[in-house]
Amino acid sequence: MVTRARDVGPFAREVEHTADRGLEIEAPSLPLLFERAGLAMLGLVADLARVEPRERRALRVDAEGREELLHDWLQALLVALGADGFLACELEIETMNDRFARGTMRGEPVDPARHEIHTEIKGVTYHQLAVRQTDGGWWARVIFDV
Amino acid sequence: MSEAVAPLPLTRVGEYVWEIPRQGGMRVPARVYASEKLIEEVRDDPALVQVANVAHLPGIVGHALAMPDIHWGYGFPIGGVAAVDAEEGVITPGGIGFDVNCGVRLVRTGLDAAALGPHLSRLGDALFQTIPAGVGSKGAIPKLTLAEQKQLLAKGARWAVARDFGRASDLEATEERGCFAAADPAAVSDTALERGRPQLGTLGSGNHFLEVEEVAEIYDAKAAAALGLHLGQATVMIHSGSRGLGYQVCDDALRTMGRAMERHGIHVPDRQLACVPLRAPEGQAYFGAMAAAANFAWANRQVMTGLAEQAFSAVLGVGPATLRFALVYDVCHNVAKIEEHVVDGQRRRLCVHRKGATRAFGPGHPELPPHLRPLGQPVIIPGDMGRYSFLLLGTAGAMAETFGTTCHGAGRVMSRAQAKKAGRGLDLVRELGKRGVTVRAQSLAGLAEEMPWAYKDVADVVDVVDGAGIARRVARLRPLLVVKG
Numbered sequence: 129m130v131t132r133a134r135d136v137g138p139f140a141r142e143v144e145h146t147a148d149r150g151l152e153i154e155a156p157s158l159p160l161l162f163e164r165a166g167l168a169m170l171g172l173v174a175d176l177a178r179v180e181p182r183e184r185r186a187l188r189v190d191a192e193g194r195e196e197l198l199h200d201w202l203q204a205l206l207v208a209l210g211a212d213g214f215l216a217c218e219l220e221i222e223t224m225n226d227r228f229a230r231g232t233m234r235g236e237p238v239d240p241a242r243h244e245i246h247t248e249i250k251g252v253t254y255h256q257l258a259v260r261q262t263d264g265g266w267w268a269r270v271i272f273d274v
Numbered sequence: 275m276s277e278a279v280a281p282l283p284l285t286r287v288g289e290y291v292w293e294i295p296r297q298g299g300m301r302v303p304a305r306v307y308a309s310e311k312l313i314e315e316v317r318d319d320p321a322l323v324q325v326a327n328v329a330h331l332p333g334i335v336g337h338a339l340a341m342p343d344i345h346w347g348y349g350f351p352i353g354g355v356a357a358v359d360a361e362e363g364v365i366t367p368g369g370i371g372f373d374v375n376c377g378v379r380l381v382r383t384g385l386d387a388a389a390l391g392p393h394l395s396r397l398g399d400a401l402f403q404t405i406p407a408g409v410g411s412k413g414a415i416p417k418l419t420l421a422e423q424k425q426l427l428a429k430g431a432r433w434a435v436a437r438d439f440g441r442a443s444d445l446e447a448t449e450e451r452g453c454f455a456a457a458d459p460a461a462v463s464d465t466a467l468e469r470g471r472p473q474l475g476t477l478g479s480g481n482h483f484l485e486v487e488e489v490a491e492i493y494d495a496k497a498a499a500a501l502g503l504h505l506g507q508a509t510v511m512i513h514s515g516s517r518g519l520g521y522q523v524c525d526d527a528l529r530t531m532g533r534a535m536e537r538h539g540i541h542v543p544d545r546q547l548a549c550v551p552l553r554a555p556e557g558q559a560y561f562g563a564m565a566a567a568a569n570f571a572w573a574n575r576q577v578m579t580g581l582a583e584q585a586f587s588a589v590l591g592v593g594p595a596t597l598r599f600a601l602v603y604d605v606c607h608n609v610a611k612i613e614e615h616v617v618d619g620q621r622r623r624l625c626v627h628r629k630g631a632t633r634a635f636g637p638g639h640p641e642l643p644p645h646l647r648p649l650g651q652p653v654i655i656p657g658d659m660g661r662y663s664f665l666l667l668g669t670a671g672a673m674a675e676t677f678g679t680t681c682h683g684a685g686r687v688m689s690r691a692q693a694k695k696a697g698r699g700l701d702l703v704r705e706l707g708k709r710g711v712t713v714r715a716q717s718l719a720g721l722a723e724e725m726p727w728a729y730k731d732v733a734d735v736v737d738v739v740d741g742a743g744i745a746r747r748v749a750r751l752r753p754l755l756v757v758k759g
Binding site: 142143144145146147148149173174192196200203206207209210211212213238240244245246247248250251252253254255256257271272274 | 319321345346347348349352371373409465468469471472473478479480511518521522523524528529532533544545546548686687688689691697701716717719720723759
């Protein structure tokens with residue numbers, strides 16, 4: 129199921145970090161956790177309400193565990209933004225396990241005249257990176273270098 | 275967010291020096307340079323745990339160090355320094371950061387700051403338009419071909435000077451003369467190359483900036499004169515780094531090293547401190563890629579210097595002979611370098627990691643160009659955008675105590691989220707205007723995160739490094755115009 133930027137709000141919370149930015153995200157399922165984490169991160173970069181889902185692009189990441197997979201998933205979104213200027217506002221994971229995720233993103237090229245840009249994220253850090261199963265589903269924490 | 279921080283024993287061992295004794299897996303003690311006021315600000319902060327974590331790195335010598343602008347980072351604290359034996363020790367991208375060769379340069383001009391007043395608004399517009407800033411911005415010069423980009427990665431600032439951005443004398447006033455000879459463009463991934471290709475000549479966002487400043491106070495008239503500076507003079511300061519190319523070089527290495535550590539039998543307390551022996555193939559590949567990213571950053575700052583000169587020329591209607599742009603110095607504050615230092619009476623070859631810390635070589639150091647050798651290395655310390663920045667010089671004290679290192683900036687006291695809350699309802703552009711600072715920014719939210727009150731008073735930080743003898747004050751610079759991503 130597609131997750132849209134506007135659906136993320138209550139499920140992602142910004143956490144205090146002196147120099148950088150951090151997020152805690154929760155979701156009933158792992159795919160939804162990854163979708164919400166991706167959109168919450170891009171929501172730090174720009175106001176996604178102004179981004180239109182005009183183009184669709186495929187995403188695939190492989191990693192050695194859940195935390196590395198979340199890191200690489202978020203990093204793939206940053207690479208699309210940094211190398212191609214592509215800003216996603218909708219994410220959908222089609223299939224995933226603990227070491228692999230495949231999905232799509234919809235969005236459009238960044239247009240500084242039309243999009244409200246907040247900040248640039250330099251990287252997804254491994255510092256305090258966590259993905260945990262909870263009673264109600266899944267929880268993750270990520271700290272970004274900005 | 276609160277991290278579980280075990281209280282660490284902290285002993286005062288000098289007027290400005292505090293020590294965390296060796297314990298657990300620490301291979302050396304840790305030392306923090308701070309005043310009583312500054313140490314109180316970080317006493318319960320994860321930053322102290324992070325400097326103790328740095329002391330776990332295999333091959334570290336002397337002490338794991340933190341400068342007085344220390345604050346909580348990821349892996350290393352910001353303001354962290356680790357000198358590691360170049361033969362037996364490790365290299366860690368976490369000790370350098372995502373923004374390889376993030377650094378600052380100070381350009382002097384032939385202009386009086388007071389005479390710029392009526393032009394600041396137009397100058398701000400011109401600089402903002404000429405030097406693209408952050409997300410989605412394309413370089414001010416056409417996207418490079420792959421071949422051009424690889425040449426740039428090998429040549430650094432020389433690549434930019436050869437294309438008429440700045441002048442050859444700027445290279446003499448740049449660390450490593452703007453080119454890390456160890457650069458290995460072949461070690462830079464295709465993804466990193468793609469991320470960097472459209473970004474040459476872009477400033478970036480966050481705490482990156484271009485400022486027009488006035489020399490507001492001089493502490494050492496002889497040194498200031500030798501550096502071509504006088505009271506009331508207009509200068510330009512640029513703070514930027516290696517953009518997406520450097521970020522990706524760091525990410526690529528963290529992944530590779532995270533996997534390789536087990537094979538090398540290395541365990542560290544924070545995954546962000548992933549490291550491998552410098553002499554291992556992964557260590558050598560990262561060092562070559564990091565050096566190439568450092569060259570990208572030097573070329574980037576050199577290109578922006580040329581672009582700034584063009585903007586000044588267009589607005590003021592004068593040429594280079596009147597503008598007289600000349601680089602005072604360019605420092606990196608996120609980098610690892612191979613240097614020789616004396617440790618326990620023995621000269622040793624070390625890999626010195628500085629993350630949010632600045633090299634501060636003292637007078638007579640052979641790495642310094644002839645015109646700077648009698649003075650010591652200029653060190654540029656940006657403060658917040660509402661107050662002031664400082665120009666310092668490196669000292670013999672820094673060589674003896676801190677592997678030729680000093681602070682890099684003010685250091686944050688407020689998180690970005692706190693700063694945004696504190697700035698809510700505040701017209702920051704107007705507030706800064708009242709202080710005589712004109713601002714051009716891509717993002718008002720980003721501007722709020724960088725509000726002056728979010729930072730320590732950089733004068734407190736500079737007092738410590740001057741008092742501790744690991745740098746000395748030359749001049750204070752007051753911002754007139756701030757351009758931010």
